[in-house]
Amino acid sequence: MKLIFAGTPVFAAAALQALIDAGHEIALVLTQPDRPSGRGMKLKPGPVKALALEHGLTVAQPLTLKTEEAQALVADVGAELMVVAAYGLLLPRAVLEMPARGCLNIHASLLPRWRGAAPIQRAILAGDAETGITIMQMDVGLDTGDMLSIHPLAIAADDSAASLHDKLAALGASAIVATLATLDDCRAVPQPEAGVSYAQKLSKEEARIDWTLPAEEIARAVRAYNPAPGAFTLLGGETLKLWQARAVDGTGTPGQVLRADGDGVLVACGSGLLLVSELQAAGGKRLAAREFAAGRAALAGTLLGA
Incomplete structure (x- = not known):
């Protein structure tokens, strides 16, 4: 399948690698601009960009997807689908509608619980017994789109945000590959109205x-x-x-x-x-x-x- 992939950190890089290994055509990779890092504060590419360049993929790093120039980048690819994982930029309605089959998000919770920025940490803080991955059809809301597949994962008594992140990254990678393999048979299910919670961004x-x-x-x-x-x-x-x-x-x-x-x-x-x-x-x-x-x-x- 001809895809655009949008993501930035390690969590997203695991999914990108899985999609490459599964034989999908990654026509464009969207990722956040390089950030200063280390003692010298030199610009350093994120994990997704580093992986994309390693595989010779086309990379774009727009500051926003709201401009005509950025949206033309997406439109010109003619992708069948966009896969999004921890990208960090808002996708306007125009971008969401550009790929023929829309945009799918790999979200690290069992929606509608823990919509938002920090679902892994909030699940541990709340003492949740399980979390998981939801593959979701994106809309203009905050993680409100219809669900295509759900993949539960137990939270171990000694899981930190770091260890749980790694488990969910691996699960998200396998989940998106499995979902795309059966996409024609997937039925999008609206999220339940009950049980909605929001994972606010962490503060120091x-x-x-x-x-x-x-x-x-x-x-x-x-x-x-x-x-x-x-x-x-x-x-x-x-x-x-x-x-x-x-x-x-x-x-x-x-x-x-x-x-x-x-x-x-x-x-x-x-x-x-x-x-x-x-x-x-x-x-x-x-x-x-x-x-x-x-x-x-x-x-x-x-x-x-x-």
Whole structure:
């Protein structure tokens, strides 16, 4: 099938590779402009662009798809279908209607739950037992289009946003290939009106730990904000990031470090305790709790968060 592919990060690159491997003709790749990266802040192509160039595909990086010039790029291809995955730009109605069979989106949730920008993190934060991939016919709404296929995935108790992202990227890649293979037999189903929720974009400030919350909730936050923006608290007025933790039974003053040893840094919460196994002090590197506690003999008894 002659396709246009629109996407930018690793999640999208997995789908692009799968479509190439399946033998589809990728006539044009749309991706976000290169971003500054590294110490020198040199422009660096995103994963989709890098993969597309590796395969000799035509790449375009418009700042918007609302201009006549950008829309002409899409129209001139004469594609049968556009596949979109974490592209990052709004597709106007004119663009949505240009491919003969419209545009399909690979969305990382079981719609209509978690429409929007951060479905992976919001699912973990909410304590959802499962998530998945929805292949959706795009319309002008925010992830409101009819569903062509649904692919559930259980969320493991130790899944971080990073690990769940990788599982969903692989699932999304296989799901779009399977959907295209049976597209003529797919029946587009409207999303249910019940169960709609929105996955708002993450902010750095929301990742600051509130130690008065239950330990289970804080443990989910640590997993959801790993790798970005990183759950954090304050230790002696400086940022302390928490990368791995689990809830355990016990009581204490919220935010107080009860113990710091090779088993972990144990912190009291509003209910229950948080056993932290990986931490990162300001200006330092990520350390296992044993290494972190080794140089901080006075850590036990400290009150975090201030």
